[in-house]
Amino acid sequence: MDTLNQTDLKILRHLRQDSRISNADLADRVGLSSSSCWRRVRALEDSGVLHRYSIVLDEEKMGLTFQAIVHVHLTRHDPELVEDFLRVVQRQEEIRDCYATTGQADYHLIVRCRDLNAYNDFLENTLFRIPAVASAQTNLVLRSIKTRETGA
Incomplete structure (x- = not known):
């Protein structure tokens, strides 16, 4: 088409x-x-224009009320380190989206958790244990103005 x-x-x-x-x-x-x-x-x-049908979950009703945009900086861009980072990103349930972009950060993650304690646990026990990750800056999402799934 x-x-x-x-x-x-x-x-x-x-x-x-x-x-x-x-x-x-x-x-x-x-x-x-x-x-x-x-x-x-x-x-x-x-x-291939239409390649999947899906559902939209209300994550807040599921108890996932904490949302953040995490800007990740890598130490180096060695292929092995980057692949390790991407493998973790793919399997980590808290990470809803991941974007490789130009600009100051190497990757931008959309992360959903139960609360601040769960997010801190994700940072300490997952993100900061990845050898390629040098640092991460977090922006908390205060409210959603528009999302592709809901239009709200």
């Missing part, structure tokens, strides 16, 4: 809001027949 048209974008917007919507309801909302809508969704899946 080379380009997305307005109908494709409408389909994606509605699926992003509710991935459990029935094909009939989706077709109604975007102004297509059910069979035509199904073919377009299938084409979006086959092209």
Whole structure:
């Protein structure tokens, strides 16, 4: 699928809001027949534009009320050290997102924990035990203004 048209974008917007919507309801909302809508969704899946359906959890209701953005500085960029860091990032449940960026920090992590004590435990027993990590700066999230999952 080379380009997305307005109908494709409408389909994606509605699926992003509710991935459990029935094909009939989706077709109604975007102004297509059910069979035509199904073919377009299938084409979006086959092209890789639409590659996964998922759920959004309310992490605060799950008791994960502490959220931080952690700016990580590495000591060196030796391939082995970086790979070790990335392996830990991949398996660590507290780390929701990780971004390699330009700028002062090498990586930016979005971290969710139960509370400040759990975050301190994550820092001391996980992040600071990774040989590649030189330092980390934490910005506490006071409130979410907009997230991709909720739009809030």
